[in-house]
Amino acid sequence: MNSFPPSDDEASSTALREVVLRLADELRSHDVEGIPSERVELLERIIGRDACRRLGIYALPPDFVLSVVVPVYNEAKTLEKVIARLRETYLPMEIICVDDGSKDGTREVLERLAAEQEITAVFHDHNQGKGAALRTGFLEASGDIVVVQDADMEYDPQDLRLLIQPILDDGADVVYGSRFSGPDRAVSPLWHLAANKVITNLFNLFHGYRFTDVETCYKLFRRELIQGIAPRLRERRFGIELEMTAKLLKDRNTRFHERPIRYARRSYAEGKKIGWRDGIWALWCIVRY
Template sequence: MKLSIVIPIYNELSTIEEIVSRVREAPIEDKEIILVDDFSTDGTRDLLESKLKHQVDKIILQDRNYGKGYALKAGFEHATGDIVIIQDADLEYDPNQYPEMIRPIVEDKADVVYGSRFMGAGPHRVVYYWHYVGNKLLTLLSNMCTNINLTDMETCYKAFRRDLIQSINIEEPRFGFEPEITAKVAKRKVRIYEIGISYYGRTYNEGKKIGWKDGLKAIWCILKYNLFRSR
């Protein structure tokens, strides 16, 4: 089965070459790499156009900075694989785990797989306690609304059958994508699995960007897409 890997990128000059190389070396025979640059201003875009575009299958250049959600939406539209996975452009998630991530879909047991940073025996970097609490509260609230039992709603590693993800209209431009897609997938009554993944979290000094305002936005999106929408 062919895997499409969609990488949303915004100002990731220090990690973009390394992540593209790790994705190219990931142990999946049949794969397609799609880069979506979200109007980077730190030199990432020049590097993509001069060098990295020759190392991947598709490169999409957004005409302004819309956010991760819209970058993914653009990437999904161009995907041709049987399965689509999201890969952040930092080094927090390990592409060597693609085979485990997609196995339930390959075996036709699942339509969607979430990689949980809070399960599994692999290494997990110990970072911010209050981020952990924030993630747990958002997952709890999302689960209460969806009635599905996830341990990590906000994880980047989400894999989907391509026909499923392409049939969902993504409306949230930024990080509201994660609760939105979780609500919409849950309403479809498709088969959702979780597997434990490793997590090599970064600190704010190392480039971490997400903050408490993104958490508040996520609460709003959980309510909006679960309670105020019929599908």
């Protein structure tokens, strides 16, 4: 009987199985603080993030809490959905929603959600801007790591487990989720991509860093860092993204890290709020801070 050498597919499957088994053995040898982030990334590439989540490889320290700050303005249609998606991560978290003077029924939705589940709800009497809402939320936080989560469904909370890992590994103090650094880059209109690239490159030029997406919503901080600068943040609108990054960079000991994330852009018809005027103001913020 003829014997045939294994096909390329069979050989690849065997090699893949061996790699996964070795990584699984290594996983079992680690304690609750989790495995090194480079091993996590390798497993993600091999078997995917969903499988990694099911295997429980994203181990967390005892008593860990993630503070999720959700700035909200006229998001009655999406707020409940984004809260549900946050819960689906099964991360130990406190959710802090700051309603910035909404006029579309968001306040009533938030009041109901806060009565039904553990949510910290804070209400501004009038609209002050995203920057003001973030300042309020940062100062309310009590968890180990603080993250910003927009309520518009553009950012996927399932990425949060990956994003917290560099901080838990003590390899970073601040982690930014980049929409433009991974293989699945964000799909946006050309002008939007160009504006982001110009703003990020100019920021890098002025501040001597190499961000790929300084305007991302997904910014994670050690709580003591962001609460240390929160009282000094002045920007009321979207300029706060650049201001807080610049102020954190002034401390040369602060370690930054970027990781790719998924992004599902919504249109202006669907409620997107940032516009060209914010882009012009961003250029001023780069120079100012």
